Amino acid sequence: MAYIHEQTGWPQLTWDNDELAAPLAAVRCQQGRLLGKMETLGFDLRSEASLVVLTADVVNSSAIEGERLDPHEVRSSIARRLGLDAAGLPLPSRSVDGVVEMMLDATQRFDEPLTAKRLYGWHAALFPTAHSGIHKIEVAQWRTDADGPMRVVSGAIGKEKVHFQAPVADRLPEEMEQFLAWFNGRSATDPVLKAAMAHFWFVTIHPFEDGNGRIARAIADMSLARADGSKDRFYSMSSQIEAERKDYYRQLELAQRGELDVTSWLAWFLGCLGRAIDSSDERLAGVLNKARVWQRLQSRSVNERQRTVINRLLDGFDGYLSTAKYAKLAKCSSDTALRDIRELLERGVLVANPGRGRSTSYRMAPPEAIVE
Numbered sequence: 001m002a003y004i005h006e007q008t009g010w011p012q013l014t015w016d017n018d019e020l021a022a023p024l025a026a027v028r029c030q031q032g033r034l035l036g037k038m039e040t041l042g043f044d045l046r047s048e049a050s051l052v053v054l055t056a057d058v059v060n061s062s063a064i065e066g067e068r069l070d071p072h073e074v075r076s077s078i079a080r081r082l083g084l085d086a087a088g089l090p091l092p093s094r095s096v097d098g099v100v101e102m103m104l105d106a107t108q109r110f111d112e113p114l115t116a117k118r119l120y121g122w123h124a125a126l127f128p129t130a131h132s133g134i135h136k137i138e139v140a141q142w143r144t145d146a147d148g149p150m151r152v153v154s155g156a157i158g159k160e161k162v163h164f165q166a167p168v169a170d171r172l173p174e175e176m177e178q179f180l181a182w183f184n185g186r187s188a189t190d191p192v193l194k195a196a197m198a199h200f201w202f203v204t205i206h207p208f209e210d211g212n213g214r215i216a217r218a219i220a221d222m223s224l225a226r227a228d229g230s231k232d233r234f235y236s237m238s239s240q241i242e243a244e245r246k247d248y249y250r251q252l253e254l255a256q257r258g259e260l261d262v263t264s265w266l267a268w269f270l271g272c273l274g275r276a277i278d279s280s281d282e283r284l285a286g287v288l289n290k291a292r293v294w295q296r297l298q299s300r301s302v303n304e305r306q307r308t309v310i311n312r313l314l315d316g317f318d319g320y321l322s323t324a325k326y327a328k329l330a331k332c333s334s335d336t337a338l339r340d341i342r343e344l345l346e347r348g349v350l351v352a353n354p355g356r357g358r359s360t361s362y363r364m365a366p367p368e369a370i371v372e
Contacts, residue, residue, distance in 0.1 A: 023270040050232040061238035098125035106218040110225035132210040145169040166206035195223035196269035240276035292367035305330035320361035
């Protein structure tokens with residue numbers, strides 16, 4: 001059977017609007033509810049939520065390709081580039097910085113045209129040493145097929161299974177010109193469907209020697225940011241794809257070996273996106289809990305020392321709080337720390353753990369226990 005890019009009429013992809021109408025409407029409703037909920041948060045908490053999601057997106061997009069990035073380095077790189085607090089985080093490596101640079105360029109400048117020059121920049125950022133592992137690759141240019149046709153394979157050497165073979169290199173200038181003209185052009189196609197289409201179309205062309213999957217997902221995130229009309233990211237499509245990786249590759253292979261009708265791929269993408277949005281509450285649980293705590297506290301202010309310690313506890317403090325730890329975090333005397341702690345106990349912000357004297361320790365109470 002011919003690959004989809006060998007079909008007469010390529011790249012005029014088609015789909016069944018009637019079949020996709022209900023799942024598309026459901027996903028758009030989910031997006032609206034999530035964005036509405038996040039709008040109720042203050043700027044700092046929205047920024048923190050976006051930082052959590054962007055970190056997960058970068059880590060998991062690389063994990064899909066078998067590359068493991070340090071989440072702390074990724075968070076550090078994103079925070080530094082967005083002007084957010086990176087205290088205590090490690091300095092990121094060049095390779096981490098490169099992946100982050102690509103993702104932020106896609107999502108923070110989502111409303112700017114996607115060009116060949118911009119894609120070359122993303123590719124160079126992904127491979128700052130011009131190597132993929134131990135192999136030297138051509139960077140910031142379309143592949144040449146000097147070592148043979150571009151194939152997606154699995155299995156041991158001599159027993160490889162070819163899942164897909166991309167268009168020959170000679171076709172790439174024309175293929176990419178058509179793709180970019182479509183992506184940048186005005187269209188009646190919903191931006192969410194366009195994200196699914198762009199992801200599939202780009203990865204089918206496979207224009208680079210390596211990194212095509214990560215770039216395809218960055219392009220999809222760019223289109224999803226256009227759909228949301230926001231630079232902030234509150235759900236991670238790449239994280240959900242990583243969770244469903246086997247099905248993801250199976251759906252791509254089925255579509256690439258099929259006809260020009262890509263309804264099945266688009267339906268799978270919409271379902272995966274819906275599940276990504278559903279999982280955002282769990283991913284953002286810490287940020288949303290922090291929002292609930294500060295909402296309960298807003299009617300009666302806390303002092304700056306108390307604010308600092310509460311935020312540290314909400315951000316995932318290691319172990320329980322003690323008077324000595326409070327004094328160190330707030331940079332105050334033990335007497336002042338004890339007085340602050342007693343106030344927080346009275347207001348229901350802190351709960352004392354079993355134990356007395358020097359062994360007394362405290363933990364955060366649930367938001368509903370806080371006295372407004």
